Amino acid sequence: MRLSAFDLACRRGGRDVFGGIGFAVAGGEGLMVAGPNGSGKSSLLRMVAGLLRIAAGRIALEGGDSELTVGEQAHYLGHQDALKASLSVGENLRFWSGFLGADSADIGGPLAAVGLDSLVDLPAAYLSAGQRRRLSIARLLAVKRPIWLLDEPTSALDTAAQEGLRDIMRVHLAGGGLILAATHGPIGLDGARELRLDRVPLPLKETAEQQ
Amino acid sequence: MNALGAVLVRDMRIAVRVGGGALMGVLFFLVVATLVPFALGPDLALLQRIGPAILWLAALLASLLALDRLFAADHEDGSLDLILTGRAPLELVVLVKGIAHWLTTGVPLIIAAPLIGLMLNLDAQAAGALVLTLLVGTPALTFIGLIGAALAVTLRRGGLLLAVLVLPLAVPVLIFGVAAANAAVTGPVPFGTPFTILCALTLASLVVGPFAAAAALRQEIE
Numbered sequence: 001m002r003l004s005a006f007d008l009a010c011r012r013g014g015r016d017v018f019g020g021i022g023f024a025v026a027g028g029e030g031l032m033v034a035g036p037n038g039s040g041k042s043s044l045l046r047m048v049a050g051l052l053r054i055a056a057g058r059i060a061l062e063g064g065d066s067e068l069t070v071g072e073q074a075h076y077l078g079h080q081d082a083l084k085a086s087l088s089v090g091e092n093l094r095f096w097s098g099f100l101g102a103d104s105a106d107i108g109g110p111l112a113a114v115g116l117d118s119l120v121d122l123p124a125a126y127l128s129a130g131q132r133r134r135l136s137i138a139r140l141l142a143v144k145r146p147i148w149l150l151d152e153p154t155s156a157l158d159t160a161a162q163e164g165l166r167d168i169m170r171v172h173l174a175g176g177g178l179i180l181a182a183t184h185g186p187i188g189l190d191g192a193r194e195l196r197l198d199r200v201p202l203p204l205k206e207t208a209e210q211q
Numbered sequence: 212m213n214a215l216g217a218v219l220v221r222d223m224r225i226a227v228r229v230g231g232g233a234l235m236g237v238l239f240f241l242v243v244a245t246l247v248p249f250a251l252g253p254d255l256a257l258l259q260r261i262g263p264a265i266l267w268l269a270a271l272l273a274s275l276l277a278l279d280r281l282f283a284a285d286h287e288d289g290s291l292d293l294i295l296t297g298r299a300p301l302e303l304v305v306l307v308k309g310i311a312h313w314l315t316t317g318v319p320l321i322i323a324a325p326l327i328g329l330m331l332n333l334d335a336q337a338a339g340a341l342v343l344t345l346l347v348g349t350p351a352l353t354f355i356g357l358i359g360a361a362l363a364v365t366l367r368r369g370g371l372l373l374a375v376l377v378l379p380l381a382v383p384v385l386i387f388g389v390a391a392a393n394a395a396v397t398g399p400v401p402f403g404t405p406f407t408i409l410c411a412l413t414l415a416s417l418v419v420g421p422f423a424a425a426a427a428l429r430q431e432i433e
Contacts, residue, residue: 046292049292049295049296050295050296051292051295051296068298071295071296072296072297072298074296075296076292076293076296078289078292079289080287080288080289080292081288081289082288082289082290082292082293083288084221084225084288084290085230086224086225086228086229086230086231087221087224087225087228091221091224094217095217095218095220095221096293098213098214098216098217099214099217099218099293099294099297099299100214100293100296100297100298101213101214101297101298
């Protein structure tokens with residue numbers, strides 16, 4: 001499996017965010033997308049997930065299911081946790097694993113992996129920010145999808161949970177999955193390559209038009 | 212379809228729990244329909260004549276109440292992003308969300324309508340006809356409302372825009388719903404004529420609503 005992007009450009013609100021971005025990630029590899037605020041890390045992940053229109057360039061997936069879009073084979077872990085406050089921890093996870101097409105209805109294993117198995121009946125309204133994040137991460141384990149698009153996955157997590165997430169990501173990579181993660185700091189994945197968005201010069205529109 | 216069943220169960224659970232919209236709609240319906248006899252006074256003949264219209268108006272406004280949160284809540288907490296990465300077609304997800312909304316807001320109205328009918332001096336035959344028209348007509352209100360709810364999804368206070376968008380489209384449903392209920396009581400038009408048109412409006416909205424709402428959601432998600 002190989003996910004590649006060629007000459008991607010992003011435009012938001014009439015402003016060019018980035019242009020000329022290309023990358024290739026194979027199964028078992030992780031790619032860290034780094035850059036300052038507003039450099040388009042989240043936008044890049046949303047483009048790959050199919051949640052944002054691609055201004056220019058293209059994204060290709062080899063070795064995936066040709067019937068499905070890239071987004072339908074990917075887990076998107078965004079800034080929002082997609083949890084309903086009035087549903088319990090178990091109901092929230094069971095909904096997403098049912099909706100996203102999990103093979104088994106078992107949610108005990110994924111919840112135990114993120115350390116929430118004792119809170120299964122607690123309404124999500126009472127979870128802390130870090131616990132909400134962990135519940136979102138449990139979704140990645142409950143449903144098997146080869147591509148993980150993680151936007152600041154370690155935000156709100158304590159050191160132990162960050163270490164747990166690192167292990168979860170290592171297992172995913174070892175199983176042939178691929179990870180695209182937007183991050184500020186080092187995420188601690190060995191061998192992960194880095195894509196820096198701030199070093200990419202924006203295409204100079206004026207000079208292009210003058211020529 | 213496992214995924215669609217999951218959406219139906221989740222939306223109905225959220226609607227009946229604390230902060231859900233299911234009870235708000237039926238309470239609003241009861242309050243509006245109860246206030247009318249107090250405002251008009253104890254003129255039984257007048258109440259009987261305008262009773263079906265009052266109940267239909269109250270049902271229309273009540274079904275709008277919870278509608279603006281239908282997609283906006285999913286948009287704000289990021290659920291809509293994940294729904295788009297699901298493998299179920301967005302049109303079907305929207306359809307199922309509409310069905311869940313109708314089951315939790317439309318059906319309680321239909322059950323409450325005969326009780327309110329007593330206060331408006333409706334006899335058994337008129338109440339029966341009214342319940343039948345509401346049963347057939349309220350899904351049309353929900354599915355027309357889906358379009359407005361999807362268009363207003365990114366707006367912080369989309370409720371007013373929703374009403375402005377949806378109410379004109381709901382006028383035919385209102386006309387033929389009230390006409391059918393009245394026809395059963397007073398005539399001279401047979402009940403079947405407006406009732407059949409009402410059925411047609413509902414079936415058309417059942418088809419058009421989900422496609423239009425899904426298209427609107429795809430446009431606005433960016």
